[in-house]
Amino acid sequence: MEKIEQLILQRKWANGKLIQYNSKVFKIIQELEQATFCDGALPKKIKELIAVGISVVTNCESCMQWHISEAVKDGATEKEILEAVEVAFEMGIGPATVNGRFALEVMDKLFKGAPESGK
Numbered sequence: 001m002e003k004i005e006q007l008i009l010q011r012k013w014a015n016g017k018l019i020q021y022n023s024k025v026f027k028i029i030q031e032l033e034q035a036t037f038c039d040g041a042l043p044k045k046i047k048e049l050i051a052v053g054i055s056v057v058t059n060c061e062s063c064m065q066w067h068i069s070e071a072v073k074d075g076a077t078e079k080e081i082l083e084a085v086e087v088a089f090e091m092g093i094g095p096a097t098v099n100g101r102f103a104l105e106v107m108d109k110l111f112k113g114a115p116e117s118g119k
Contacts, residue, residue: 007062037070045074049084056088 018026037047048071055063068081 003061004065007065011062011066043074045071045076045080048074049076049080052081052084053088053091056085057092 015026037044037051042050048067051067052064052071055067071081071084
Protein backbone atom coordinates (compact mmCIF):
# COMPACT_ATOMS: atom_id res chain seq x y z
CA MET A 1 0.00 0.00 0.00
CA GLU A 2 2.94 2.31 0.68
CA LYS A 3 4.00 2.15 -2.98
CA ILE A 4 0.51 3.20 -4.09
CA GLU A 5 0.46 6.11 -1.64
CA GLN A 6 3.91 7.15 -2.90
CA LEU A 7 2.66 7.14 -6.49
CA ILE A 8 -0.27 9.35 -5.54
CA LEU A 9 1.95 11.79 -3.63
CA GLN A 10 4.50 11.90 -6.45
CA ARG A 11 1.77 12.59 -9.04
CA LYS A 12 0.26 15.37 -6.93
CA TRP A 13 3.69 16.92 -6.35
CA ALA A 14 4.70 16.77 -10.02
CA ASN A 15 1.34 18.07 -11.23
CA GLY A 16 1.57 20.92 -8.74
CA LYS A 17 5.06 21.80 -9.96
CA LEU A 18 3.95 21.83 -13.58
CA ILE A 19 1.03 24.08 -12.66
CA GLN A 20 3.43 26.37 -10.74
CA TYR A 21 5.63 26.57 -13.82
CA ASN A 22 2.52 27.46 -15.81
CA SER A 23 3.38 24.69 -18.28
CA LYS A 24 1.37 25.22 -21.44
CA VAL A 25 2.04 21.66 -22.53
CA PHE A 26 0.82 20.22 -19.22
CA LYS A 27 -2.32 22.36 -19.47
CA ILE A 28 -2.99 20.89 -22.92
CA ILE A 29 -2.39 17.38 -21.55
CA GLN A 30 -4.94 18.05 -18.80
CA GLU A 31 -7.44 19.33 -21.36
CA LEU A 32 -6.80 16.25 -23.52
CA GLU A 33 -7.40 14.01 -20.52
CA GLN A 34 -10.69 15.77 -19.76
CA ALA A 35 -11.79 15.52 -23.39
CA THR A 36 -10.80 11.85 -23.56
CA PHE A 37 -12.21 10.62 -20.27
CA CYS A 38 -15.77 11.90 -20.48
CA ASP A 39 -18.97 10.24 -21.53
CA GLY A 40 -19.35 10.02 -25.28
CA ALA A 41 -20.18 7.11 -27.55
CA LEU A 42 -18.37 5.12 -24.84
CA PRO A 43 -19.17 5.84 -21.20
CA LYS A 44 -16.29 7.19 -19.09
CA LYS A 45 -16.21 3.93 -17.11
CA ILE A 46 -15.48 1.93 -20.25
CA LYS A 47 -12.77 4.37 -21.29
CA GLU A 48 -11.18 4.00 -17.85
CA LEU A 49 -11.28 0.20 -18.19
CA ILE A 50 -9.59 0.47 -21.59
CA ALA A 51 -6.92 2.65 -19.97
CA VAL A 52 -6.47 0.04 -17.23
CA GLY A 53 -5.66 -2.58 -19.85
CA ILE A 54 -3.29 -0.28 -21.71
CA SER A 55 -1.60 0.64 -18.43
CA VAL A 56 -0.95 -3.02 -17.66
CA VAL A 57 0.52 -3.70 -21.10
CA THR A 58 2.72 -0.59 -20.96
CA ASN A 59 3.72 -1.29 -17.34
CA CYS A 60 2.73 2.15 -16.11
CA GLU A 61 2.08 1.64 -12.39
CA SER A 62 1.02 5.24 -11.84
CA CYS A 63 -1.42 4.92 -14.75
CA MET A 64 -2.79 1.66 -13.33
CA GLN A 65 -3.36 3.27 -9.93
CA TRP A 66 -5.04 6.32 -11.46
CA HIS A 67 -7.27 4.58 -13.99
CA ILE A 68 -8.33 1.79 -11.63
CA SER A 69 -9.28 4.44 -9.05
CA GLU A 70 -11.15 6.43 -11.68
CA ALA A 71 -12.92 3.31 -12.94
CA VAL A 72 -14.07 2.54 -9.39
CA LYS A 73 -15.34 6.13 -9.01
CA ASP A 74 -17.28 5.61 -12.24
CA GLY A 75 -18.93 2.46 -10.91
CA ALA A 76 -16.64 -0.29 -12.22
CA THR A 77 -16.83 -3.49 -10.27
CA GLU A 78 -13.87 -5.54 -9.12
CA LYS A 79 -14.78 -8.18 -11.73
CA GLU A 80 -14.90 -5.59 -14.54
CA ILE A 81 -11.46 -4.30 -13.59
CA LEU A 82 -10.14 -7.86 -13.38
CA GLU A 83 -11.46 -8.56 -16.87
CA ALA A 84 -9.74 -5.41 -18.19
CA VAL A 85 -6.50 -6.72 -16.66
CA GLU A 86 -7.14 -10.14 -18.23
CA VAL A 87 -7.60 -8.53 -21.65
CA ALA A 88 -4.22 -6.89 -21.07
CA PHE A 89 -2.70 -10.32 -20.38
CA GLU A 90 -3.81 -11.52 -23.80
CA MET A 91 -2.71 -8.29 -25.50
CA GLY A 92 0.71 -8.63 -23.86
CA ILE A 93 1.05 -12.20 -25.05
CA GLY A 94 -0.44 -11.56 -28.50
CA PRO A 95 2.46 -9.42 -29.75
CA ALA A 96 4.89 -12.15 -28.67
CA THR A 97 3.09 -14.60 -30.95
CA VAL A 98 3.29 -12.07 -33.79
CA ASN A 99 7.02 -11.64 -33.14
CA GLY A 100 7.28 -15.40 -33.05
CA ARG A 101 5.99 -15.50 -36.63
CA PHE A 102 9.01 -13.48 -37.71
CA ALA A 103 11.29 -15.84 -35.79
CA LEU A 104 9.70 -18.72 -37.69
CA GLU A 105 10.37 -16.93 -41.00
CA VAL A 106 14.04 -16.47 -40.05
CA MET A 107 14.29 -20.12 -39.07
CA ASP A 108 12.56 -21.17 -42.27
CA LYS A 109 15.02 -19.14 -44.34
CA LEU A 110 18.05 -20.44 -42.45
CA PHE A 111 16.94 -24.05 -42.49
CA LYS A 112 15.49 -23.83 -46.02
CA GLY A 113 11.99 -24.82 -45.02
CA ALA A 114 12.95 -28.27 -43.82
CA PRO A 115 11.39 -29.07 -40.43
CA GLU A 116 13.77 -30.63 -37.93
CA SER A 117 13.57 -34.38 -37.95
CA GLY A 118 11.95 -35.79 -34.81
CA LYS A 119 14.75 -36.33 -32.33
